[in-house]
Amino acid sequence: MKKYCYGICFLISVAINILFSIHLYVGDGPNQEISCRSSLTWSEKAAAEAEAVAAISCSGHGRAFLDGSISDGQPVCECYGCYSGTDCSELSPGCAADANSGDPIYLEPFWMQNAADTAVVISGWHRMSYEYADDPMMSPELDKYIRKLHSVAGNAITQDRYIVFGRAPAMVFGVGSSQLLSAAVYALSSQNSSSPSNVLASTPFYHLYKDQTRLFNSKNFVYRGDTNSWQTNNTDVIEFVTSPTNPGGELKKSVTGGKTIHDHAYFWPQFTPIPGPSDHDLMIFSLSKLTGHAGTRFGYVVYAVLASSFFQLSSVRWAIIKDKDVYDKVLNYIYLANAGISKDTQLRVLKVLKVAMKADGKPFFEFAYNQMSDRWNRLTSVFSKSTRFSIQRRHPLHCNFFHQTRQPSPAYAWVRCERQEDNDCAAVLKAGKIIGQSGSTFSAKDRYARLSLIKSQDDFELLMQRLTELVSLENHNIEMI
C-alpha cells in the first residue's frame, strides 16, 4: 500500500508540476499570459496609471482621465451633462437635453472596444525636435496612412499624383480643420491690398468661415456674405463649399465659379453616401468628425492641383506642379503660425487611423454608420408624429463604400418650427428643455435650429426623451410657450 501511495503521490506531484509549468509558460488567461510573458521596464508605471484611471467607475455616465482633477489621490469622474455625484450616478430629473455642440462622443464606445490597439505610449524623449527626419513639420508615415484611408473610404483622390522628389507635397496638416480654413483663405487670396478677394459661403453655414475671415481684418480678403446675394461681376471670389453641409448634410457644388475651399469635414460614409471620390483643387478634412477625436485637434488640407505632366524615374516619382504657389502658401502659413502641429498628436492620429482602416475600414465605418443610422431612425420616428416641427429631407444615393443605396445620416438635425408664431425655434425648443443652436448662428433664419446627433448615447437618449415629450404635448394640444 505504502509503495502504491508513493507511486500515486509521485504521479500527483508530477501532475501538479505539469500544471504549474503550463500556468507559468502559457498563463491562465489572456491577461496573465500577456503580462508574464512581457518584460516591461520604464513604460510599466505609466501603463498601470492609465489602466487604474480607466478602471474608475463613473457608472457609464462620465469618465475619469489621467489629467483630471485629483481627489483622495486619484482623478475624479467628469460626468456627462445631467449626471452628477462622485460616480456620476445621479441624474438630475428636470435637466435639459444639450444638443448644442458638435462634440463627437458617439464613437467613444468603438475606441473602448479597441482599447489594446489604440493605446499609445509616448516616451519622455519622443520627437523633441521641431522636425521629422524627412520633413520639417509632418509625419511621413501619417501622410502615407491618410492617403491609404482615402483610397479605402473612396472619398478623395490622394494617391499616385503630385509627387515631387519622392515626397508627396500635396498635404498640409493643421491644428484641426479650423486652422486650415483660415490658411486656405490666406493662400487663395489676392496679394493686391487695394482689391481684396471676396470670401463667400452658402447659407446655412458654419460661423467660423465668417468669424475667422474677419478676425485679422486683412487687406487681402474680406468676408462678403452669402453666395446667393453675390451678384457682381467681380470674379476674385473664394467660395467655401461645405459638402456635406453643416447643418443639413447635403452634398454641394460650387455656385460662383470662383476659387473654392471644399470643406469635407463630414464627407465620410457614416454621414453621407459616398457617390465617388472628391477631386477638387483644395479640400479640407478633419479627424474630429471622422474618428470622433475632436480634442486631438487635427485636420489636413489636400491640395489636389492637376499635374500637367509626370513621369517615373526609378523609384522616385516626379510631377510638375502647376499653381504650387498656393500649396507653398498654406505650408508657410502653418509654419509661421505655429511651426507645425504637435508630434504627440501626429503619433496618436497615426495609431487611431491604423485601427480605423483595419479590414478595409469595414468594422469602423459600419460601427459609425450604424450609430448614426439608428439615431436617425429614432429621430425620424419622433418627428413623423409632429406637425409643429419638421427636419431636413434626406435623399438616398448609392454609396461606393458600402456598395448600397443608402440614406444620409447627417451629424445634425436641422429643425424648422412650422407654426407662424414660432419664429425663434431655439427658444421654442429651450422651453421644451432642449438646447440647440439658433439658425442665425449659421446665418439662416431663427425659424430654424440645429440639434447635434453625435454626442454621447446619454445625451442622445435624453434628447429623444425631451423631443418625445414635446411632440406628445403638441398632439395633446397643449402649448409649450
Add this chain to the structure above:
Amino acid sequence: MKKYCYGICFLISVAINILFSIHLYVGDGPNQEISCRSSLTWSEKAAAEAEAVAAISCSGHGRAFLDGSISDGQPVCECYGCYSGTDCSELSPGCAADANSGDPIYLEPFWMQNAADTAVVISGWHRMSYEYADDPMMSPELDKYIRKLHSVAGNAITQDRYIVFGRAPAMVFGVGSSQLLSAAVYALSSQNSSSPSNVLASTPFYHLYKDQTRLFNSKNFVYRGDTNSWQTNNTDVIEFVTSPTNPGGELKKSVTGGKTIHDHAYFWPQFTPIPGPSDHDLMIFSLSKLTGHAGTRFGYVVYAVLASSFFQLSSVRWAIIKDKDVYDKVLNYIYLANAGISKDTQLRVLKVLKVAMKADGKPFFEFAYNQMSDRWNRLTSVFSKSTRFSIQRRHPLHCNFFHQTRQPSPAYAWVRCERQEDNDCAAVLKAGKIIGQSGSTFSAKDRYARLSLIKSQDDFELLMQRLTELVSLENHNIEMI
C-alpha cells in the same frame, strides 16, 4: 531501492512544485517581478511596442521612433546630422557642423534618465471632447502646475491674483509660443483700421515677429521695424521685448513705453540668472526651450493685468479685472484659430512638468544649467584664442533660483567676425564647415552670425571641433577664404 526511488522522486517533485510556486508568485527578478505582479491588460501591447522601439540601437547617434519609417517590420533609426547607416554608426568625415536651428535636443538625456516618470499612456478614448469638464480649451490641472512651476523657478508672478469665479483667467495656452506672438499682437492692436498699431522690436530679434505681423496684412497693425529707428510721437506702439534676447541672451526692458509683449521663451535658470520674478502685463513662455520638447508645440501667455481690488469669499477668490478685454481677445483668437490645443499635448506637458518640478526643480534645472554652462566653458575657451571671431560678453548676476551669482549661459552664441573683409560672417563660418544663421535673419548686420548651443551633444562636439580647427588655422596665419 524502488521504494526509496519513489520517495526521492516524490521529494524532488515536491521541491520542484515549491520552486514553481515561488517563481509564480514572487518572480525571478525585478522585471519579471513587476510584470507578473501587475495585471496590465489593454495598455500592455502599446507599452511593449514603445519599449521595443526604444531598445533599437542607433549607436547613440540617432533615435528610432514609434512613427518612424518601417523597414523589415520595425522603425528605422533616424540619424543625427553627419551620421548615417542603419544603426547611425557611420560618421561622414568632412561633414559640416550644423548649428543653425534652435532644436533643443540638449535635454534629451535628462528625459531618458527619467523614462519611467515621463512616459505617458494615452488611451484610444482619452478626451475626445473639444472641452474639459471645467474649461472649454485648457486643462485646469496643467494650468495649476504651470503656476507652481513659476513659483518654483521664481521667474514670473502667476499665483494668488486675477482669480475670477474660482477660476484663474490669466493664462492662455497656444500651439507653441509662436502662435501666441500673433495672438498677442492681435489682442493689443488698435481696432481702428485707419490708424493701425505700430509693431516694433529691438534688433537683433527673432524673425517671426516681423514675418507673422506681415502675414495677415492686417488693417489693425503694421510692422514698423526697429525700436531705435522709431522717432515719431505716435504712442500706439506694440513692442516685442525679448528677455533674454534671441540671439544674445541679455535681459531687456521696454524702450518705447508703449504696450509690450514680453517674450520670455529663454527666461529660465539654465539660460540666465533669474534676478526676480517678471511681472509684466503680457508675458509669453514656451515649453520648447524650458524642457526641450520643441516637437510638442506648447506655449502660454500669462496675462498679468493688475486687479484693482480683490476679496475672498469662502473658498472662492474674486478679483476685478481691468483691461480684461485684451485677455478675452487672446482667448478668442486661440478659439477661432484652432479651438484650443490638442488634449494629448496638454497631458504630455503635464507629465513632463511634474517631473521637472520634482524636488523644487533642482535636479532638472541643475542638469539643464550644467549642460549649458559646460558648453559655454568650452566655447569661451575656443573663442579666447581667436582675434578673428568674438562672441557676446556675458554679465554675471545674482540668480534667485540657484541662490548664487552666475554667468548667463545663453542658448546661442552671437558671433562677430572682426576682420574688415569678413562682412558676411555666416559665409566665413560656412567655409570653415560651420552652419549658422546670418545676422540679417535677425535684422542685424551680416557681420554677425548665430550659432545654436542647444542641439544634441553630437552636434555640439562637432561644432567644437570645427571651431577649434577654424581658430587654429587663424593662429597659423592661414586664411580660410
